[in-house]
Structure formats: structure tokens, C-alpha cells
Amino acid sequence: MSLALDVLTILSVSTGAFFFLAGTVGLLRFPDALSRLHALTKADNLGLGLVVLGLLFQVEGFLAALKLVGVWLLALLAGATVTQLIARIARMRGSTM
Amino acid sequence: MAFDIGLVTLVLGVAAWTIGARETFAAVVGFVAYGLLLALVWVRLAAPDVAMTEAALGSGLTGGLLLGASTRLARTDGPAAIEKPSAIIRLAAAVLCTLVSAGLAALVLLMPEPAPTLAPQVAANMAATGLGNPVTAVLMAYRAIDTLLEVVVLLLALAGMWSLAPDRLWGGFPGPRHQDDPDSVLSFIGQLLVPVGILVGIHIFWVGSVAPGGEFQGATILAAMGILAMMAGLVGAPAVSGRWLRLVLVVGPAVFFTIGLAGFAMAGGFLAYPEAHAKMLILMIEIPVTLSIAATLALLVAGPPERTTQR
Numbered sequence: 001m002s003l004a005l006d007v008l009t010i011l012s013v014s015t016g017a018f019f020f021l022a023g024t025v026g027l028l029r030f031p032d033a034l035s036r037l038h039a040l041t042k043a044d045n046l047g048l049g050l051v052v053l054g055l056l057f058q059v060e061g062f063l064a065a066l067k068l069v070g071v072w073l074l075a076l077l078a079g080a081t082v083t084q085l086i087a088r089i090a091r092m093r094g095s096t097m
Numbered sequence: 098m099a100f101d102i103g104l105v106t107l108v109l110g111v112a113a114w115t116i117g118a119r120e121t122f123a124a125v126v127g128f129v130a131y132g133l134l135l136a137l138v139w140v141r142l143a144a145p146d147v148a149m150t151e152a153a154l155g156s157g158l159t160g161g162l163l164l165g166a167s168t169r170l171a172r173t174d175g176p177a178a179i180e181k182p183s184a185i186i187r188l189a190a191a192v193l194c195t196l197v198s199a200g201l202a203a204l205v206l207l208m209p210e211p212a213p214t215l216a217p218q219v220a221a222n223m224a225a226t227g228l229g230n231p232v233t234a235v236l237m238a239y240r241a242i243d244t245l246l247e248v249v250v251l252l253l254a255l256a257g258m259w260s261l262a263p264d265r266l267w268g269g270f271p272g273p274r275h276q277d278d279p280d281s282v283l284s285f286i287g288q289l290l291v292p293v294g295i296l297v298g299i300h301i302f303w304v305g306s307v308a309p310g311g312e313f314q315g316a317t318i319l320a321a322m323g324i325l326a327m328m329a330g331l332v333g334a335p336a337v338s339g340r341w342l343r344l345v346l347v348v349g350p351a352v353f354f355t356i357g358l359a360g361f362a363m364a365g366g367f368l369a370y371p372e373a374h375a376k377m378l379i380l381m382i383e384i385p386v387t388l389s390i391a392a393t394l395a396l397l398v399a400g401p402p403e404r405t406t407q408r
Contacts, residue, residue, distance in 0.1 A: 074293070081286040088282075 009054040016050030019043045033090040041083045108134045121167040132156025145309035146232040153317035161398045227376030229307035237379045241368040248350050251393045262402040268338030269402035277330030287329030294322040302387050312387040320394035334399050349389025353382050
């Protein structure tokens with residue numbers, strides 16, 4: 001049972017790390033601000049989500065799991081908001097930043 | 098081990114990049130990233146209390162202050178680039194910085210092995226404070242005077258910053274007026290995040306007695322929520338002459354100092370607590386201190402008074 005959980009954790013966290021990598025590559029390679037933001041938030045949200053999912057298999061107790069999910073939700077909220085604000089400024093300036 | 102080496106390389110790399118950055122804004126962004134990485138280093142050193150302080154205060158709040166400063170300095174970036182310091186001054190700065198770094202490195206490397214420590218004494222006597230977190234026990238009981246002075250220093254910093262305001266704006270409202278647009282993203286996140294953040298801040302403060310956390314970390318989160326609410330235009334920044342505001346700023350240090358003085362009568366020394374009531378007295382200090390730190394930090398970020406009316 002614990003072996004199966006460990007395998008699930010490794011799979012999930014590794015996939016999450018892959019999304020972080022993909023997001024970083026997108027941030028560095030995409031041509032304009034809006035696409036870069038898109039790469040960053042999509043990949044980071046999914047990446048962090050998968051890392052949190054992987055860690056959920058390891059925690060003991062409902063409260064610890066709830067905290068992990070809370071961290072993910074707060075990161076989602078903050079990421080989405082900041083992206084909106086940056087994108088708005090990028091569009092106002094009309095440049096590729 | 099490989100992770101630690103990678104982390105250290107990253108910290109040094111970001112530090113070098115931050116120093117080398119040409120634009121003030123880019124340097125501030127580098128500084129924030131550097132602070133977050135440093136928090137990871139503290140976690141690796143099994144010091145979660147320091148890690149939280151570094152992330153909240155060192156990286157987050159100081160980053161916010163520096164961002165404000167860099168915005169104000171943006172107009173002077175051009176002229177500053179023209180008046181380049183002479184080669185001698187730059188050489189002298191480089192030599193001085195190298196000497197300081199070398200001195201610090203030598204101190205760390207020459208430390209006796211094992212390093213002198215009072216940790217066993219703290220662990221042995223911690224029960225007397227009624228606290229479960231040794232870091233909080235040190236901050237609030239054994240080195241309470243340092244904590245008291247830190248709180249006072251914050252207040253002095255705020256008074257110093259306020260005194261930068263021109264006379265005609267004295268007693269006015271800090272920072273520009275932020276528009277309250279109910280449809281804006283900022284307004285939405287403010288309404289959603291501020292209540293959650295206040296809960297998290299109080300939680301971090303409260304668990305400080307038994308787990309990593311404490312008044313500085315909790316107060317920083319509360320301050321951040323105050324700043325967010327002000328930026329979203331949900332609440333107006335209070336006038337710096339407001340009586341209630343002044344009271345909130347002073348109540349923490351005042352209560353701390355009063356209970357410290359009462360220590361002479363109760364336990365025979367400044368900031369000494371009678372053993373039976375130690376935990377209650379520490380809590381009586383911590384609650385107003387957290388409130389004062391939160392207000393002070395939020396107002397530090399808000400800046401000096403810039404307008405005399407709320408509009």
C-alpha cells in the first residue's frame with residue numbers, strides 16, 4: 001500500500017516538475033508578454049497542483065491535507081490576479097514588453 | 098547534498114545578478130527572488146522560524162518597500178546613470194565590500210567546534226516560560242529586551258519616514274488615493290483574500306507559542322492584508338494625525354515596556370516574569386505588539402503623507 005502511494009507521489013510530483021520546466025521554457029522563449037504570462041500561469045498552476053496532489057498521498061491527517069490544498073488555491077488566486085494586472089498594463093502600453 | 102549545492106549556487110547567482118542589474122526595478126525583483134531562495138536555505142538549515150521571517154519580512158515586505166522606492170527613483174534613473182562615480186570610488190567600494198565579505202567568511206570558518214551555544218540551557222528551562230516553541234521562548238523571555246528594542250526601532254523608522262513630508266502635508270494621508278472600482282480585479286482579490294489573510298495572520302501569530310510562527314510573521318501577513326485593502330481602494334489610508342492610529346502604533350511598545358517595568362515588582366528585574374504567570378504575561382504583551390507591528394509595517398509601505406484630504 002505504502003509502495004503504491006510512493007509511486008503515485010513520484011509520478012505526480014515529477015509530472016508537476018515537468019510542467020514547471022515547460023512553463024519556464026515558455027517564459028524564456030515566447031515572443032510577447034501575453035503569451036509569456038499564459039505559459040507561466042497555466043504551467044505553474046498545473047505544476048503546483050500536481051506537486052500538491054503528489055504530496056497529498058504522503059500527509060497524515062485531514063488538516064495537513066487541507067492546508068496543502070489551501071496553499072494551492074491561494075497560489076491559483078494570486079497567480080490569476082497578478083497575471084490579469086500585468087496583462088492589463090501590457091495591453092495599455094500596447095508593446096511586447 | 099546535490100540539492101543544497103544547487104540551492105547555494107542559485108542563491109549566489111541571483112545575488113550577483115541583483116548587484117549587477119542596471120535598472121533599479123530589475124534589481125528589486127532580483128532581491129525578492131533572492132530572499133525567497135534564502136528562505137529555502139533556512140528551511141534546509143532546519144530553522145523554519147527564520148525562514149518564515151525571511152520570506153515575510155526580508156523578501157516580501159522589504160521587497161514592497163524597495164519597489165515603492167524604485168518607483169520614486171525612476172525619474173532619477175537617467176541623471177544617476179550620467180554621473181558615474183569615478184574609478185577610484187568604485188575601486189574603494191569594491192575593496193571595502195570584499196573586506197567585509199572576507200571578514201564575515203573568516204569569522205564563520207574560524208568558529209570554534211562545537212560552536213558555543215546556550216541552546217541546552219534554553220531547552221532545560223523552557224518549561225518555566227510556559228511556551229512550546231524555543232524560538233518564541235528566547236524572543237519573549239530570555240532576550241525580551243532585544244524584541245522590545247526591535248519594536249521601538251520600527252516605530253522610530255515610521256516617525257523618520259513621516260518626517261520626510263513637507264510641512265503643509267503634515268498630518269495628512271499617506272500615498273496616492275487608490276480608486277475604488279468595484280469591477281476591478283484588485284477589488285475582487287481584496288474582498289476575497291483579505292478575510293482569509295487576516296485569519297492566516299492570526300493563526301501564524303497564535304501558533305507561535307508552540308510551533309514555528311510568531312508576532313513578527315503574523316503581523317507581516319496582517320500588514321500585507323491592510324496594504325492590499327488600501328491598494329484595492331476598499332479602505333482609505335488613515336490620516337497620520339489620527340488619534341486612533343497613533344494609539345494602535347504605540348500600544349504594543351507601551352504595554353511591553355509597562356509589563357517590563359512591572360517585572361521589577363513581580364519578579365525582581367526588568368522584563369522578568371513570575372513563573373506562575375509567564376505565559377499569560379507573554380500573551381498580554383504579544384497581542385498588542387502584533388497589532389502595533391502590523392500597523393507600523395503597513396504604514397511604512399504606504400509612505401509619507403502626500404495629500405491633506407481623503408480624495
